[in-house]
Amino acid sequence: MSNSINLLHTNRPSHSPIVSKRIKFIRTISLGFLFIVGTVSAILFILTTFSPLEKLQEEERAILVEFSSGEIQKKADSYFLTKVRSEDISKLLSTRSQLLNLYGEVVVLAEGSISLSNIAVTKEATVMSAESPSLTEIQGMLDGIVKITKKYPAITSSTLSDIKYDPISGKYSFSVSLDFKKA
Amino acid sequence: MTAKASSPNFNVYFYRFKESMYYSIFVFLMVLLVGVILLIYAVIPQFQNVFTLNEEVKSAKSRITVLNNNKAFLQSVNNSTLKNDLEISFSALPSEKDFSGIITALNYISAKSGATLDDYTLAIGDLSTPTEGLEAYFPMRVDVVVTGSKESIFNFLKTSQEVLPLSEIASVETDFNSAQISFDFFFKVYKNENYSIATPIAPINMKGKQALRQIGSFRIPFSTSTNTPVGSESAVAGNPF
Numbered sequence: 079m080s081n082s083i084n085l086l087h088t089n090r091p092s093h094s095p096i097v098s099k100r101i102k103f104i105r106t107i108s109l110g111f112l113f114i115v116g117t118v119s120a121i122l123f124i125l126t127t128f129s130p131l132e133k134l135q136e137e138e139r140a141i142l143v144e145f146s147s148g149e150i151q152k153k154a155d156s157y158f159l160t161k162v163r164s165e166d167i168s169k170l171l172s173t174r175s176q177l178l179n180l181y182g183e184v185v186v187l188a189e190g191s192i193s194l195s196n197i198a199v200t201k202e203a204t205v206m207s208a209e210s211p212s213l214t215e216i217q218g219m220l221d222g223i224v225k226i227t228k229k230y231p232a233i234t235s236s237t238l239s240d241i242k243y244d245p246i247s248g249k250y251s252f253s254v255s256l257d258f259k260k261a
Numbered sequence: 262m263t264a265k266a267s268s269p270n271f272n273v274y275f276y277r278f279k280e281s282m283y284y285s286i287f288v289f290l291m292v293l294l295v296g297v298i299l300l301i302y303a304v305i306p307q308f309q310n311v312f313t314l315n316e317e318v319k320s321a322k323s324r325i326t327v328l329n330n331n332k333a334f335l336q337s338v339n340n341s342t343l344k345n346d347l348e349i350s351f352s353a354l355p356s357e358k359d360f361s362g363i364i365t366a367l368n369y370i371s372a373k374s375g376a377t378l379d380d381y382t383l384a385i386g387d388l389s390t391p392t393e394g395l396e397a398y399f400p401m402r403v404d405v406v407v408t409g410s411k412e413s414i415f416n417f418l419k420t421s422q423e424v425l426p427l428s429e430i431a432s433v434e435t436d437f438n439s440a441q442i443s444f445d446f447f448f449k450v451y452k453n454e455n456y457s458i459a460t461p462i463a464p465i466n467m468k469g470k471q472a473l474r475q476i477g478s479f480r481i482p483f484s485t486s487t488n489t490p491v492g493s494e495s496a497v498a499g500n501p502f
Contacts (some may be wrong), residue, residue: 088423095476097282100286101282101285101289102291104285104286104289104290105289107289107293108289108290108292108293108296109289109292111292111296111297112293112295112296112299114291114296114305115296115299115300115303116299118304119303119307121305122304122307122308122310122311123307125311125314126310126311126314129314129318130318131314131317131321134318134321134322134325135321137325138321138324138325138328141328141329141332142328142405142458143323145328145332145458150332150335150336151458153335153338153340153343154335154458154462156342156343156344156347157335157338157462158462159347159350159351159451159466160343160346160347160350160473161463161464161465161469162451163350163351163353163354163449163451164346164350164463164465164469164470164472164473165466165468165469165472166267166354166449167350167353167354167427167469167472167473167476168468168469168471168472170354170427170447171427171472171475171476172468174422174427174429175429175430175431177430177431177432177433178419178422178430181415181430181433182415184417185411185415189300194437195436195437196434196435196436196437197433197434197435198428198432198433198434198435199432199433199434200431200432200433201431201432224419226417226480239428241377249269250279
């Protein structure tokens with residue numbers, strides 16, 4: 079005979095089917111969620127542990143050491159310097175003033191009986207003095223100057239001035255000035 | 262005895278709770294809570310860590326690719342061509358006021374053109390090499406007086422644009438027996454930080470190559486080569502005095 083008396087109900091209370099269904103649902107959700115969290119965590123741990131980062135960093139260090147200690151670094155420096163300078167030189171060559179060309183073209187205009195006595199070419203203006211016994215040739219020179227002004231858009235104005243006739247020498251003297259846009 | 266049995270204690274409540282439907286609900290909610298805590302404090306930081314690692318891996322791979330490409334590219338560059346190009350580029354656009362180069366150039370121009378170099382003035386300016394405005398060219402004004410025929414003066418001007426160091430004609434004034442000419446000779450200081458091996462080396466562009474080819478013919482024959490120290494811009498830009 080039993081010595082102890084169980085004061086509680088021995089039969090487990092049976093839940094209604096709806097409650098059982100809800101409990102089953104909660105159980106599935108919670109255990110499923112825990113399983114997913116655990117699995118994802120394990121995958122992430124594996125991904126972190128087997129990351130190739132350290133290997134890559136070692137490889138990078140090795141290459142950098144090779145660069146810094148060898149001829150490659152010197153060659154790289156030389157190449158950089160050459161590259162930067164060559165590109166600047168290219169710009170410089172393309173932006174150098176065109177005074178030589180202008181000077182050459184103006185001087186060539188003094189043909190035949192026209193003689194240039196002096197010419198001053200600067201980045202602001204070109205002034206030249208010339209003389210000739212022939213008005214036709216002076217006209218030809220002026221036509222040439224008009225062509226030059228069309229060729230160089232920087233020329234803003236051209237002026238013919240100081241026209242004089244010397245009866246002793248029989249020559250006309252004159253000055254032509256070309257003004258440039260201010261840079 | 263009856264009083265003790267009827268008075269509820271903790272065990273009684275526990276067993277009642279355990280047998281009730283709330284026990285199961287409680288246990289599974291606890292499991293869910295543990296899952297949420299793990300998600301917040303373990304999984305999400307791990308996710309962030311993995312993303313950071315991935316970014317670092319990508320970045321390291323990219324840097325290694327750049328370094329390897331740079332190495333391969335530099336190995337493909339011909340040493341003697343590079344040395345020659347470097348010397349030419351330094352002769353053309355020095356890092357300092359290259360007085361000896363300018364005087365050598367003027368004498369060469371005079372000899373080649375047939376115009377006699379009477380006098381020249383070099384506007385030295387500040388003796389120190391500029392450190393500001395590093396993107397700009399620094400012109401050094403040189404005034405010369407030459408005598409000669411109309412042709413020789415023109416040749417002087419023409420030749421001056423075909424020698425190194427590079428210069429620009431600032432002004433010419435001539436009566437066709439003599440001429441007063443002003444040149445601007447250029448030099449440029451470069452920042453040292455530009456030369457990082459970790460950045461991809463782009464080949465010299467077409468304009469740069471053309472410029473090197475063009476100025477290659479501007480070299481003064483038999484002139485002493487410009488000193489072109491490599492690896493230290495400060496050494497390149499050293500003050501001659």
